[in-house]
Amino acid sequence: MATTPQDPWTSRLHALWRAAFGAVNTKGLSDELYSGLLGLPSARAVLGARLEADGTASVTRWADDEGLRTQPAGLAADVAAWTSGRATGEVGEFSVAEVAAVAPGLAARLAATGASEFLVLEFPVAEGERAVLGLGTAAGLPAAPAVVTALHQVAEVIVATDRHASQLRELDERQAQDAILAEASLQMGASLDIDDTLRAVVRIAVPGLADGAAIHVHRDGRMVPIAVAHVDAHRERELAASLRAGRWAGEQVVRGTDPASWDEHLRPSELPEEARLPLMTISVLRAHGRDVGLLTFFHRAGSRRRPDRSFLRNLAGRAALAIDNATLYERRRRDVLSLQRHLLPAVLPEVPGLEVAATYNVADHSLEVGGDFYGLVPQPDGRATALIGDVCGRGAPAAALTGLARHTLETALEEGGSAEHAMVGLNAKMLRNDPGRFLTLATATFEPAEPSGVGLTLLTAGHPPPLVLGRDGTVRQPPCSGRLVGVLPELRLRAAAERLGPGDTLVLYTDGLTEARDDAGRFFETDLAPTLARLPGLPLPDLLAELVSGGGRYQVGDDAAVLAIRHTGAAA
Numbered sequence: 001m002a003t004t005p006q007d008p009w010t011s012r013l014h015a016l017w018r019a020a021f022g023a024v025n026t027k028g029l030s031d032e033l034y035s036g037l038l039g040l041p042s043a044r045a046v047l048g049a050r051l052e053a054d055g056t057a058s059v060t061r062w063a064d065d066e067g068l069r070t071q072p073a074g075l076a077a078d079v080a081a082w083t084s085g086r087a088t089g090e091v092g093e094f095s096v097a098e099v100a101a102v103a104p105g106l107a108a109r110l111a112a113t114g115a116s117e118f119l120v121l122e123f124p125v126a127e128g129e130r131a132v133l134g135l136g137t138a139a140g141l142p143a144a145p146a147v148v149t150a151l152h153q154v155a156e157v158i159v160a161t162d163r164h165a166s167q168l169r170e171l172d173e174r175q176a177q178d179a180i181l182a183e184a185s186l187q188m189g190a191s192l193d194i195d196d197t198l199r200a201v202v203r204i205a206v207p208g209l210a211d212g213a214a215i216h217v218h219r220d221g222r223m224v225p226i227a228v229a230h231v232d233a234h235r236e237r238e239l240a241a242s243l244r245a246g247r248w249a250g251e252q253v254v255r256g257t258d259p260a261s262w263d264e265h266l267r268p269s270e271l272p273e274e275a276r277l278p279l280m281t282i283s284v285l286r287a288h289g290r291d292v293g294l295l296t297f298f299h300r301a302g303s304r305r306r307p308d309r310s311f312l313r314n315l316a317g318r319a320a321l322a323i324d325n326a327t328l329y330e331r332r333r334r335d336v337l338s339l340q341r342h343l344l345p346a347v348l349p350e351v352p353g354l355e356v357a358a359t360y361n362v363a364d365h366s367l368e369v370g371g372d373f374y375g376l377v378p379q380p381d382g383r384a385t386a387l388i389g390d391v392c393g394r395g396a397p398a399a400a401l402t403g404l405a406r407h408t409l410e411t412a413l414e415e416g417g418s419a420e421h422a423m424v425g426l427n428a429k430m431l432r433n434d435p436g437r438f439l440t441l442a443t444a445t446f447e448p449a450e451p452s453g454v455g456l457t458l459l460t461a462g463h464p465p466p467l468v469l470g471r472d473g474t475v476r477q478p479p480c481s482g483r484l485v486g487v488l489p490e491l492r493l494r495a496a497a498e499r500l501g502p503g504d505t506l507v508l509y510t511d512g513l514t515e516a517r518d519d520a521g522r523f524f525e526t527d528l529a530p531t532l533a534r535l536p537g538l539p540l541p542d543l544l545a546e547l548v549s550g551g552g553r554y555q556v557g558d559d560a561a562v563l564a565i566r567h568t569g570a571a572a
Helices: 009-022 026-038 075-083 096-102 104-112 145-190 194-208 233-245 309-342 396-414 419-433 524-533 540-548
Strands: 043-051 057-064 067-070 091-095 117-124 130-137 212-219 222-230 279-287 290-299 354-361 372-378 384-391 439-446 454-461 467-469 496-500 505-509 560-567
Touching (some): 075 130, 091 145, 096 104, 194 212, 222 290, 290 309, 354 372, 372 560, 384 419, 384 505, 419 439, 439 505, 467 524, 496 505, 524 540
Antiparallel strands (some): 043 057, 057 067, 212 290, 354 560, 384 439, 439 454, 454 496, 467 505, 505 560
16 A cells, blocks of 8 residues: 555545545545555554544544554544544644553554554534544654645545535435425325325325424314324334324424424424434424414434425425315315205105115215205105206306205195196296206106005106116116206106006116216216116115215216115005
8 A cells, every 4th residue: 555656645646636526425535545645655554533513433444554444443432532622724743652641542553553653633524523534654753744735635635525425415405305395295286185195295204304204283273193204114103102192392382382483493302212213393384374284304313314494494385285275175075065965855754655765976076066956755645756856067056056946846846736847837937037057857756655566757857767676677767858947948848657566666866877987988877777787675775875886887976866766565
């Protein structure tokens, strides 16, 4: 490792600078740096160390004629003893005897290589840390100016390499943070199920940004932990349990006693020791002036995965808006479902000799109330009329028309009018009050039931015809027809007479059922009758559940109402 006339220090220094621009850290320079210094006249050993802000030696290296060694036993303690309280920036020159008075272990190492003097330079590097560069020589003191200059030159290479490595790390971190922000935004925008979304976000953040993460959401007047992640999967449950039990420093923020002063500052987490996450940052998530949640990142001691404050504010802002949007969506969805329930009968009346069941599939993709409705109206003369309809459009106008239709039809039927009379009256009222809107409608009027069967009359006005499922599995479609309600003065209704025997079932439905599609794009309409044919004898609730599930093959994605009526074999 000695310097030769063909390989002077200047050449070594040039080689160091070339390597510095391609290195991602000073470790990549170790061979060139230490071999270069050992090539100086009378050099016997080279010491290198990196000190944390508290003086702890995080990395130590030692080179002599036996080669380069990283983290040799005991060297970190020797370096800590020697550098404690010493000034930086100038080369210090000490005899081995002077070194022995402060750091006996370091002096013994130097003496073992034949060195009698120790030249040392301590200088600042990136992130508030310091570097120590020492050279053991046998040249005597004072040291030759060329050797002192060489130490300064190597320090400049180390500082430049460290700065270059820091810039590369910062660039990588920014790119990683940008990628995480982009992915988190996609996750938060892909679904309005905020719990699943936030769980995905913490999985993205750990371990990319932190060693642990948690998101709390404001619900029912308190902050509730929704998503928790730990870089060590075996400790994730312990972290979640600690958060739920309030065993951490952020509990005062959760309880609202300290809502603002913790934003984005790194501080002790006060988690139990077994969590191994002593540090944390908390960002209070605010949207439209309201605290909607908390985003917390946890860090191990010494971890460099600490996102900057601008990133935390950016991610927190996006998460807050996502939580707020999902909360508003859920609130409106509940309101829509409540309104939908009020547009449908709470309980269908009992009709002697008949079993009746109904179901309603609400479209998940919409925040507006649909216009499907159904009902069953007992009439004064012992008959009973089932009805089902579908108002065009969605939202408040459709809800208003649904209410009008149900009220008009049920009032006419309860007063003893026929189904045809009720449909004609509704058509006339719609043409007077709200031209331009329309609905489809189907009715089934049942005579008083007898043990042998029950007669019924079917009417449809622009609506899918009902299906009759025989107890033997046969399916037939009665030939009834008519025009849309609310479009033209004449409905041109053509009635169909039917009879249900014991165990036979009449099925009325809206087109949300028949427009369900399978993976190949085929409509359920073509497979509805064959599906029904496989269901005779099923209890009516199970039969309806099978239909609204699309027979296990079709996706019912729109509003769909289904009403089923079965003759029980009993008399009225």
